[in-house]
Amino acid sequence: MADAMEQLYQQVILDHARVRQGEGELTEYGGESFQINPTCGDQVTLRVRLDPKGERIQALGWTGQGCSISQASLSVMHELVLDQPVARAEELGAHFRELMAARGKELDSARLEALEDASAFTGVARYPARIKCALLGWMALRDALVQARGRA
Amino acid sequence: MLNPDTVKADFPLLGRTVRGGKPLVYLDSGATAQKPQQVIDAELRFYAETNAAVHRGAHQIAEEATEAYETSRDVVAEFVGADAAEIVWTKNATEALNLVAYGFLNASLAAAAAPGSAAAAAVTPEAIQRYALVPGDEIVLSEAEHHANLVPWQQLAQKTGATLRWISVTAQGRLDPETFSVIGERTRILAITHASNVTGAITDVEALVARARKVGAYVVLDACQTAAHMPVDLHALDVDFAAFSAHKMVGPTGVGALYGRHALLEDLPPFLTGGSMVEVVTMETTSFMPPPQRFEAGTQMVAQVVGFAAAVKYLRELGMDQVAAHESQMTQRLLEGISLVPGVRVLGPEDATDRLAVVAFEVDGVHPHDVGQVLDDAGVAVRVGHHCAQPIHRRLGVHASARASAGVYTTAADVDAFIAGLHEVRRFFAAPSDTGGH
Numbered sequence: 001m002a003d004a005m006e007q008l009y010q011q012v013i014l015d016h017a018r019v020r021q022g023e024g025e026l027t028e029y030g031g032e033s034f035q036i037n038p039t040c041g042d043q044v045t046l047r048v049r050l051d052p053k054g055e056r057i058q059a060l061g062w063t064g065q066g067c068s069i070s071q072a073s074l075s076v077m078h079e080l081v082l083d084q085p086v087a088r089a090e091e092l093g094a095h096f097r098e099l100m101a102a103r104g105k106e107l108d109s110a111r112l113e114a115l116e117d118a119s120a121f122t123g124v125a126r127y128p129a130r131i132k133c134a135l136l137g138w139m140a141l142r143d144a145l146v147q148a149r150g151r152a
Numbered sequence: 153m154l155n156p157d158t159v160k161a162d163f164p165l166l167g168r169t170v171r172g173g174k175p176l177v178y179l180d181s182g183a184t185a186q187k188p189q190q191v192i193d194a195e196l197r198f199y200a201e202t203n204a205a206v207h208r209g210a211h212q213i214a215e216e217a218t219e220a221y222e223t224s225r226d227v228v229a230e231f232v233g234a235d236a237a238e239i240v241w242t243k244n245a246t247e248a249l250n251l252v253a254y255g256f257l258n259a260s261l262a263a264a265a266a267p268g269s270a271a272a273a274a275v276t277p278e279a280i281q282r283y284a285l286v287p288g289d290e291i292v293l294s295e296a297e298h299h300a301n302l303v304p305w306q307q308l309a310q311k312t313g314a315t316l317r318w319i320s321v322t323a324q325g326r327l328d329p330e331t332f333s334v335i336g337e338r339t340r341i342l343a344i345t346h347a348s349n350v351t352g353a354i355t356d357v358e359a360l361v362a363r364a365r366k367v368g369a370y371v372v373l374d375a376c377q378t379a380a381h382m383p384v385d386l387h388a389l390d391v392d393f394a395a396f397s398a399h400k401m402v403g404p405t406g407v408g409a410l411y412g413r414h415a416l417l418e419d420l421p422p423f424l425t426g427g428s429m430v431e432v433v434t435m436e437t438t439s440f441m442p443p444p445q446r447f448e449a450g451t452q453m454v455a456q457v458v459g460f461a462a463a464v465k466y467l468r469e470l471g472m473d474q475v476a477a478h479e480s481q482m483t484q485r486l487l488e489g490i491s492l493v494p495g496v497r498v499l500g501p502e503d504a505t506d507r508l509a510v511v512a513f514e515v516d517g518v519h520p521h522d523v524g525q526v527l528d529d530a531g532v533a534v535r536v537g538h539h540c541a542q543p544i545h546r547r548l549g550v551h552a553s554a555r556a557s558a559g560v561y562t563t564a565a566d567v568d569a570f571i572a573g574l575h576e577v578r579r580f581f582a583a584p585s586d587t588g589g590h
């Protein structure tokens with residue numbers, strides 16, 4: 001059986017689901033978002049703090065619970081966007097959404113490389129019910145960034 | 153004794169494969185049941201031969217359609233131990249429960265309106281007498297309710313100023329008799345599930361009805377999970393209202409039913425209004441038909457009603473005692489099988505007594521969605537999430553669960569495939585330090 005499951009649950013995903021980056025509550029923050037996936041009850045609260053100029057993601061923390069896909073996606077996202085300019089984080093978010101819309105087809109190599117570990121989620125897009133899990137963190141980030149920038 | 157293999161052969165969908173050729177093992181009947189060819193044929197035949205709007209038109213086909221529609225009511229009523237006039241067709245159980253809640257609301261609104269105003273006259277004095285709620289009145293339900301039997305009552309309480317109270321659930325997932333005492337002098341409505349769609353625990357309806365009777369409260373029974381899995385006799389249960397959905401009873405989607413005692417339906421104000429439920433309409437006012445028509449506004453789902461009757465005939469022929477006995481064996485097999493898989497905890501009673509074959513569980517360290525995914529890859533269909541019952545999950549200390557639920561067509565081989573799948577889940581998600589890890 002395991003072929004399809006091994007493609008879905010790439011080692012990168014399992015590793016990130018076990019040892020999660022960025023999990024924890026951020027006490028000083030400029031933007032916060034709570035997202036819930038009503039079909040499976042997964043939820044996340046994500047907080048973000050920008051640098052004083054409001055251009056770069058200085059800190060990012062999240063708490064919540066969910067399946068390995070949603071947890072790993074949050075962890076990978078944290079790794080990708082921390083210390084990055086807001087515009088870059090948004091661009092990566094757009095790439096990731098494209099990846100999820102691609103139904104399992106790979107993106108072009110430039111975008112795949114930009115996504116680094118997040119490219120391991122290619123197989124997730126083959127399971128419509130799991131796309132929401134993978135996107136949960138990215139939705140929270142987009143939402144929290146809007147707030148943080150509004151305040152910066 | 154019911155032979156599940158013969159039964160299964162009646163359900164075309166159960167013959168299909170999934171995920172690259174794996175035979176389907178369908179253990180999600182608690183969400184919706186599959187349909188036997190007999191039901192599919194009944195609906196098809198209705199469209200091919202008898203389709204017309206009912207209770208309208210003088211032509212032969214309309215007569216035949218009306219006859220089919222009303223005969224179906226007789227069949228379904230008899231199946232649940234009711235009279236035909238006590239059965240109202242609805243879209244599903246959710247609508248049936250809302251129909252009752254909105255009846256109470258409409259009466260409450262009229263009662264609260266200025267005497268002599270049009271709003272006060274919108275419902276009959278009998279409706280106000282029976283159904284008007286005032287602040288301080290209490291609605292009792294349980295922590296085990298499906299959202300369909302919770303949210304409408306919560307809304308009704310919010311809108312009328314009534315207080316919502318609830319019976320607790322024990323750590324084993326049963327209604328806690330120690331908390332039955334929340335049913336008190338101010339209780340007007342007791343809305344309770346006949347069996348939990350999470351823990352499978354069957355409610356002691358008799359004890360609850362006895363308490364409700366003492367304080368003059370109406371009893372609304374959510375019979376969604378029980379109607380297709382054990383004999384249900386609503387007159388014997390002595391409840392006032394009951395709701396169930398055809399799609400969980402090997403019948404079509406798009407149709408369900410509300411049961412209400414004659415006298416109660418008689419006084420209940422309508423929920424949806426429009427065509428087919430009226431007597432005289434002027435530009436100013438309207439008089440309504442007697443029940444059940446009063447509650448069947450607009451063009452009805454006639455083909456589905458006919459399919460519903462075919463479904464209960466199918467179940468009746470199997471015999472509900474046989475169905476219950478067979479499913480009890482499946483419950484036992486499920487519970488025993490699960491108990492032998494390390495790290496899996498059943499949410500609900502761990503023995504098969506007073507329990508349906510609805511088994512929610514949690515796998516240590518593996519999220520339900522991941523459990524469901526690996527099972528699905530083995531062709532085993534279960535449900536994951538909170539199953540529209542968040543409060544009971546909270547009570548049992550989990551956010552979500554995976555749930556296997558059996559039906560008339562579930563075989564021992566199905567259960568065994570599921571148990572094998574559970575072992576695979578454990579193997580697949582074992583931490584790297586564990587032996588045999590991924």
Ligand SMILES: Cc1ncc(COP(=O)(O)O)c(C=O)c1O
Pocket residue numbers: 182183244245246247298300301345347348349374376377397399408540
């Ligand atoms: C116990 C219970 N009550 C109510 C419902 C609602 O049924 P429906 O969605 O068919 O209206 C369900 C089914 O999901 C259920 O299991």
